Amino acid sequence: MIKLFLFAFFSLSDFSHVNAVQFIEGNVCVATDGGVFVYREGEGIVLSYPFPYVKLAFYDPDTKTVAFITKDHVLYVYSSFFNTLKKVGIKKHVSRLGLKAGIIHLVYDNGKQDYITIFNQKSEVVYIDPMIEAKNNPIPLYVKTRVFENPCHVFSAPTSYVQGFTYDVVGTNKSGIFIFDRATRLLKNNIFINIVPPIYKIKTLNDTLYILHSHGITKIKSDYVNSLSKDCFPYEFLPVDLIDIKQNTILVSKTGYYILKDPYFFTSLPEECSFAINAFHIEDKTFITTRHCLLYVDKAPWKIYYTPFNIDYAAQTGHIMYILIDEKLYTKEDTIKKEIDYQKEPIIAHYIIEGKDRLYIPAKRGLFIIDGKDITLIRSPYNLLSCTSGIIDENKLYMALWDKVVSYDFKNDAWSYVNLDKNNIYEITALGIYGHRLYIGYRDGVLVK
Numbered sequence: 001m002i003k004l005f006l007f008a009f010f011s012l013s014d015f016s017h018v019n020a021v022q023f024i025e026g027n028v029c030v031a032t033d034g035g036v037f038v039y040r041e042g043e044g045i046v047l048s049y050p051f052p053y054v055k056l057a058f059y060d061p062d063t064k065t066v067a068f069i070t071k072d073h074v075l076y077v078y079s080s081f082f083n084t085l086k087k088v089g090i091k092k093h094v095s096r097l098g099l100k101a102g103i104i105h106l107v108y109d110n111g112k113q114d115y116i117t118i119f120n121q122k123s124e125v126v127y128i129d130p131m132i133e134a135k136n137n138p139i140p141l142y143v144k145t146r147v148f149e150n151p152c153h154v155f156s157a158p159t160s161y162v163q164g165f166t167y168d169v170v171g172t173n174k175s176g177i178f179i180f181d182r183a184t185r186l187l188k189n190n191i192f193i194n195i196v197p198p199i200y201k202i203k204t205l206n207d208t209l210y211i212l213h214s215h216g217i218t219k220i221k222s223d224y225v226n227s228l229s230k231d232c233f234p235y236e237f238l239p240v241d242l243i244d245i246k247q248n249t250i251l252v253s254k255t256g257y258y259i260l261k262d263p264y265f266f267t268s269l270p271e272e273c274s275f276a277i278n279a280f281h282i283e284d285k286t287f288i289t290t291r292h293c294l295l296y297v298d299k300a301p302w303k304i305y306y307t308p309f310n311i312d313y314a315a316q317t318g319h320i321m322y323i324l325i326d327e328k329l330y331t332k333e334d335t336i337k338k339e340i341d342y343q344k345e346p347i348i349a350h351y352i353i354e355g356k357d358r359l360y361i362p363a364k365r366g367l368f369i370i371d372g373k374d375i376t377l378i379r380s381p382y383n384l385l386s387c388t389s390g391i392i393d394e395n396k397l398y399m400a401l402w403d404k405v406v407s408y409d410f411k412n413d414a415w416s417y418v419n420l421d422k423n424n425i426y427e428i429t430a431l432g433i434y435g436h437r438l439y440i441g442y443r444d445g446v447l448v449k
Helices: 141-149
Strands: 005-008 018-024 027-032 035-040 044-050 054-060 065-070 074-079 084-090 094-100 103-108 113-117 158-163 167-172 177-181 186-190 199-205 208-213 216-221 224-229 239-245 248-253 256-259 266-268 276-282 285-290 293-296 303-306 311-317 320-325 328-333 336-339 359-363 366-371 374-378 389-393 396-400 405-409 414-417 430-434 437-442 445-448
Touching: 018 054, 018 158, 018 167, 027 177, 035 054, 035 065, 054 094, 065 094, 199 239, 199 437, 199 445, 208 239, 208 430, 208 437, 239 276, 248 276, 256 276, 276 311, 285 311, 293 311, 311 359, 359 389, 389 430, 389 437, 396 430
Parallel strands: 199 430
Antiparallel strands: 005 445, 018 027, 027 035, 027 054, 035 044, 054 065, 065 074, 074 084, 094 103, 103 113, 158 167, 167 177, 177 186, 199 208, 208 216, 216 224, 239 248, 248 256, 256 266, 276 285, 285 293, 293 303, 311 320, 320 328, 328 336, 359 366, 366 374, 389 396, 396 405, 405 414, 430 437, 437 445
């Protein structure tokens, strides 16, 4: 059975709106307007469950189970081991919460305490430690000062503060949760999860998945998730692509590029080249495609390849550069371009999907595959001309169309579409593969299959 996780970041479901924070045996359990997640130092997020308006939450690491209460007073228990959710009952005026070995400890606003099983039956008292209230504690001055000094990690509207054994944790109403090392008095880990559509691109570099969205960059590495705020980019944040150059990760924005390390140095594109479209390598050279130029990045000043036409996309395979100009495919060597015909007709497209050793072009007539100078055509039952993003994973190629994701299975020579299990998903903008899971960026967030 395929597991489906929906990260739809409406006002009703936003992991950046933190309501309560608790330490439980070295784990940080966070209740947010978008659900509950548990963070363990050194491991990252070990449990994450999207759910609207979670007011309080408590995690039992022995059973990998979390109990949580929503703002409409409903008590639930979720098991990450069995992937099951159980509604326990209605519990009003609960101010603190605990969970141990299937027993839930409830503390009410008037000081009364209750012990019940996960089946809402009375239970004997069990020892639950710690019951740390995470509200209304003053935030230390050094935490405020450190945050205000670093614009990349600004938080606003703090809602909760709690001390762990060696860490200070701040929950906020707009940018998630922040962890500070008390010994060094420095920001230790920034794990706010605030993916905000539109999603511009989803890309894997090395062993990290990058999600470029309107509020910054969210990085996923194994089970660890962290974010880089758009406040780190002083000139503009209109992300287009990511690429590695000489051990640096480069963020290509529409009018230039940033080096993704402090102080996020920015290089502007030449004005005559208009806005950037994508970036790619040919052997040891790096190029940025813009609307009117191809730019050789590695040398300063820029080496500019001008064209009087409008460029839609460019990529390479077999040391050959292919470029879409006014939706027609060309090869290009230095300043000379040559139109590519297939069976005496031009190839009409506006997007190129880059594979490991070949290119895939969703086109008017179907899917073209380019391997060096060899071109083949696979007929498609779908209109691929509207494709805006694509990704290949082993024997399957996935393509994002306006309102669906389609795939082609090379091994079985078969077309199919991805069942999104969600109504009204359209304006699909980006695809990515990480750990053999498909990440789908669309109008309201990111869908993971």
